[in-house]
Amino acid sequence: MSQAAAQASVPAYDEAWFAARAQAGVQGLKAYDPGHDLVALRRRFGEANLVELGSNENPYGPSPAARQAVLDSLQALHRYPDPLGADLKRALARTHGVDTSQILLGNGSHELLMLLGQVFAGPGDEVVFSRYGFAVFALATQAAGAQMRIVEALPREAAMPCGHDLDAIAAAVGPRTKLVYVANPNNPTGTWFGREALTAFLDKLPPHVIVVMDEAYAEMADAPDYESALNVLQRYANVAVTRTFSKAYGLAGLRVGYLIARPGLVAVMERLRESFNVNGPALAACEAALGDGEHLADSCARNAEQRAALSAALAERGLRVFPSQTNFVLVEFGADTARIETALVARGVVLRPMGGYGLGDCLRITVGDADENRRLLAALDAVRA
Numbered sequence: 001m002s003q004a005a006a007q008a009s010v011p012a013y014d015e016a017w018f019a020a021r022a023q024a025g026v027q028g029l030k031a032y033d034p035g036h037d038l039v040a041l042r043r044r045f046g047e048a049n050l051v052e053l054g055s056n057e058n059p060y061g062p063s064p065a066a067r068q069a070v071l072d073s074l075q076a077l078h079r080y081p082d083p084l085g086a087d088l089k090r091a092l093a094r095t096h097g098v099d100t101s102q103i104l105l106g107n108g109s110h111e112l113l114m115l116l117g118q119v120f121a122g123p124g125d126e127v128v129f130s131r132y133g134f135a136v137f138a139l140a141t142q143a144a145g146a147q148m149r150i151v152e153a154l155p156r157e158a159a160m161p162c163g164h165d166l167d168a169i170a171a172a173v174g175p176r177t178k179l180v181y182v183a184n185p186n187n188p189t190g191t192w193f194g195r196e197a198l199t200a201f202l203d204k205l206p207p208h209v210i211v212v213m214d215e216a217y218a219e220m221a222d223a224p225d226y227e228s229a230l231n232v233l234q235r236y237a238n239v240a241v242t243r244t245f246s247k248a249y250g251l252a253g254l255r256v257g258y259l260i261a262r263p264g265l266v267a268v269m270e271r272l273r274e275s276f277n278v279n280g281p282a283l284a285a286c287e288a289a290l291g292d293g294e295h296l297a298d299s300c301a302r303n304a305e306q307r308a309a310l311s312a313a314l315a316e317r318g319l320r321v322f323p324s325q326t327n328f329v330l331v332e333f334g335a336d337t338a339r340i341e342t343a344l345v346a347r348g349v350v351l352r353p354m355g356g357y358g359l360g361d362c363l364r365i366t367v368g369d370a371d372e373n374r375r376l377l378a379a380l381d382a383v384r385a
């Protein structure tokens with residue numbers, strides 16, 4: 001063999017080479033975009049000077065009882081956590097009025113959304129979700145090797161701009177559909193739908209599909225017509241609801257989410273769950289957090305107040321703010337979006353660019369506390385001047 005031929009036969013062992021060896025679903029996959037490198041930005045600006053409004057974290061933090069529970073759990077770090085998470089499940093069952101057999105715990109609800117795809121969909125199957133639906137829906141579908149059926153969202157001009165078009169989603173469900181992912185309220189749009197829309201939608205779906213209702217922001221939704229799917233679980237046996245401790249409970253760092261559904265669905269998912277997927281300090285903290293309803297209510301009330309104030313302040317500046325029932329708002333910045341975003345980062349204000357969602361003229365802004373929102377608005381005025 002000539003030297004050139006020998007060289008040509010040596011694989012590059014680069015991403016393309018390994019991707020060609022991955023299972024078909026992974027070949028077309030793009031990794032989840034977590035936004036800016038916050039560790040680097042904290043180092044550059046110093047934590048006190050950085051306004052972090054890119055990841056929908058809770059500026060008020062967790063219940064003091066959750067912090068204490070983490071400290072108390074430190075003497076048992078050499079032990080495996082309870083593989084069943086039984087104490088946390090009992091606390092969740094009490095909180096939601098369900099049986100512990102209806103609950104599955106996850107390393108964040110992200111893990112549960114992925115697991116749902118893996119368990120219930122595969123090659124040859126379809127998974128239906130909305131354009132501008134939460135990014136993990138596409139990841140979960142492709143990781144499972146299933147086909148994505150992305151349904152056009154409501155138009156920009158609608159009362160719920162870019163929100164889920166439930167009629168179109170229901171119409172897209174076919175004989176090969178195994179799963180439907182719906183987020184209510186949705187990230188990144190902040191939009192939601194009400195009680196009547198929810199039950200009308202569920203009534204339309206054929207009984208063979210499993211409907212995943214991602215309710216990561218449900219605790220923060222205070223619109224009079226908002227209704228959690230947890231309240232209709234009795235009537236709709238094919239619904240699985242996912243919730244998280246990352247947002248309203250202020251425990252994003254511990255990575256705990258949970259799913260509530262029929263015991264049979266939970267039992268099948270248990271077959272694939274890693275036995276110690278939720279760690280000991282996290283289990284203890286979440287149980288304690290559930291016991292502090294006052295902290296949760298206070299946190300949600302402050303968020304609602306700041307969400308209204310921030311939305312009004314942005315609208316006063318001539319910006320279109322999408323309606324939101326979450327702790328973030330999606331805002332149209334038009335042709336100037338990328339420049340504004342870059343200029344804000346240069347001033348230590350981190351928002352979330354939306355190009356990955358096909359909303360490149362918008363930025364997603366987490367609702368901070370009063371001080372963070374004031375600093376954001378000041379920086380915005382400076383870079384837009």
Ligand SMILES: *Cc1c(COP(=O)(O)O)cnc(C)c1O
Nearest residue numbers: 108109110134187216244246257
């Ligand atoms: C933040 C978020 C989640 C997941 O959060 P975890 O931290 O993984 O529990 C799920 N769905 C939506 C819509 C979210 O915004």
